[in-house]
Amino acid sequence: MPRYEVRLAETVNAPLSEVFDFFADHERFTTLFGSHCMRIREGELEANGIGSVRRIGSGRSSFDETIVAFEPNRRIDYQVTRGSPIKNHLGQILFTSDNGRTQIDYVIRFDPKIPCTGKLLVLVLRAMWKRNAPQALKGLERA
Numbered sequence: 001m002p003r004y005e006v007r008l009a010e011t012v013n014a015p016l017s018e019v020f021d022f023f024a025d026h027e028r029f030t031t032l033f034g035s036h037c038m039r040i041r042e043g044e045l046e047a048n049g050i051g052s053v054r055r056i057g058s059g060r061s062s063f064d065e066t067i068v069a070f071e072p073n074r075r076i077d078y079q080v081t082r083g084s085p086i087k088n089h090l091g092q093i094l095f096t097s098d099n100g101r102t103q104i105d106y107v108i109r110f111d112p113k114i115p116c117t118g119k120l121l122v123l124v125l126r127a128m129w130k131r132n133a134p135q136a137l138k139g140l141e142r143a
Contacts, residue, residue, distance in 0.1 A: 002088045002109035004118040006125045010104045010133070014140040019102040020073045020095050022140055026054040033125070034132040043067060053081065065091070073097075086110040086121065 012019050022028050026048055030037040037056040043049035049070040055062050063083030070076055073095060080089040089110040096103045108125060112118040 002090065002111050004110055004112070004122055006108040006122050008104075008106040008108075008126075008129055008133075010106075010137060011098070012102045012104065012137050012140055013100075014102060015100060016073050016095055016097040016102045018140055019104065019137075020076075022136075023076055023093055023095075023104075024048050024070070024072075026052070028136070030054070030056055031136045032133040033128040035128075040064070043070070046070065080110075085113050085117065087113050 024046075026037050026039050035056050037054045039048065039052060040055045041051070041053040043052035046052075048054075048067065050067055052067045053064050055064050057063065061083075064081050065078045066081040068077045068079050068090075069092075075095070076093045078091045080086060087110065089108070091108045092106070094105040096105075110118075110121070112121055
């Protein structure tokens with residue numbers, strides 16, 4: 001079991017299907033952390049579904065994430081499958097509807113590849129989310 005965990009919980013004043021579609025779209029999803037990506041492999045049944053691979057970043061600092069669970073309007077799980085300073089990774093995003101609003105429960109679990117860097121990576125992930133996610137999610141509320 002991975003040693004570090006980042007839990008990010010949000011409520012978005014937008015319908016579940018719109019919020020899920022935002023998170024399922026690789027290019028829009030990475031804006032939550034202030035990054036960019038491209039899909040390098042389509043999923044088995046849906047372009048961004050199970051088996052889909054997104055490459056985040058560019059050059060030597062890029063890494064790949066593969067979608068390993070995809071249940072529309074309910075759940076998206078992904079794993080880092082190439083690159084990155086982490087290992088034993090699982091990102092899990094759960095969605096629930098609450099009177100026209102959407103609850104997001106997002107957990108990232110991992111072990112650092114470099115000893116003693118886990119706490120720093122947790123802080124970096126939280127800071128990137130805090131800096132970028134509110135603005136991206138507000139965009140959904142205006143739509």
